[in-house]
Amino acid sequence: MxxxxxxxxxxxxxxxxxxxxxxxxxxxxxxxxxxxxxxxxxxxxxxxxxxxxxxxxxxxxxxxxxxxxxxxxxxxxxxxxxxxxEEKTSLKEKILPKIKTTKISIIEENLAIGKPLSFTENETFSFNQWLQLSSKKTIARTSNNKTPKELVKETPVKSKHEAIIDRFIETTPKISRPDKTNISDIKISENQQNNQLATETLAKVYLEQKKYDSAIQAYKILSLKYPEKSGFFADQIKRIQILQNNK
The missing domain is CATH 1.25.40 (Serine Threonine Protein Phosphatase 5, Tetratricopeptide repeat)
Structure with missing residues (x-):
């Protein structure tokens, strides 16, 4: 060029x-x-x-x-x-009958799975969520030309200080769990934040990442925020649930 x-x-x-x-x-x-x-x-x-x-x-x-x-x-x-x-109709489309798609493929098409995600200026959270890695793999490192199995067999010798810390952890009384009836302010603030950040794009991001539960939760929040579109969001949730049952 x-x-x-x-x-x-x-x-x-x-x-x-x-x-x-x-x-x-x-x-x-x-x-x-x-x-x-x-x-x-x-x-x-x-x-x-x-x-x-x-x-x-x-x-x-x-x-x-x-x-x-x-x-x-x-x-x-x-x-x-x-x-x-430009609308072009090929000879193949004119002559050959259209192939029937499966139920799952129709659902994926209705959910726009695989279509380009479109972000707005206020959706930096959704954008950052999409850039996150879906999984992290640990790297097996070797040293001195030893195989991973040989390294696993070797048990490191603990120092006196490490031994003292281990004994302290074993003998120190554990902190009791908080009462389930007490709802912390942190959880409330997190839920409020999630409600504010939920958008249709974020729901689609979760779908592309196959985080179906998160996508369903996003659509439930959107249904409460925009009751006039609750019917559409309910249909989306049903489609996602079908995908979950057939994955």
Missing amino acids: KKDSYIQLLEKPELISQEHLSDITAIIQEYPYFQSARALRLKILKNQESYKYNNELKITASHTSDRTVLFDFITSETFKEVPKK
């Missing part, structure tokens, strides 16, 4: 199209930490409503020095603007 063409896309991201994807991908492969190129690639995937967008958003964030700039970009009107698609 020529320098002038690339600068024009940076100045007017709405001009970017599928035709630019291969060129921008090639730039990223050569310069993995080229932040503006990754941002433009995000725009292309967003326009396509590609299932790759959500994961690409995480990758782009990990290569971005200032995530607030990235957040401002993906919540801007320019980024959200999608060019009109």
Whole structure:
């Protein structure tokens, strides 16, 4: 891609199209930490409503020095603007009958699972939740060319100070559990905070992460906040419960 063409896309991201994807991908492969190129690639995937967008958003964030700039970009009107698609009916669609989709696939489509997540300027919490790693794996480290099994068999020799601390922990009386009837102020404040932060985007984030219980809870909170949409949220909850039972 020529320098002038690339600068024009940076100045007017709405001009970017599928035709630019291969060129921008090639730039990223050569310069993995080229932040503006990754941002433009995000725009292309967003326009396509590609299932790759959500994961690409995480990758782009990990290569971005200032995530607030990235957040401002993906919540801007320019980024959200999608060019009109030309309606084309292929010969295959005219001749071949449409394939019946399964019940689960229909539910996933209704829940918009796999569709690009769209954040607003007030949803930094939802954005940060999406960037969190779903799981953490411990790294098995070896030393002195020993295998992990050999390292496990070795029991470290405790010092006198460590032995004294161990005896103290064993002999010190344990603190009794608080009465269940007493509700702490901390839990109340946390619940209030969760109620304020609950949005439809956050519920979709939990769905993409397959945190179904959290998604259901988010929709329940939204149902109380927006009673005029309680019917829609109730349908979403039912669909999620079906996914839970068939996972």
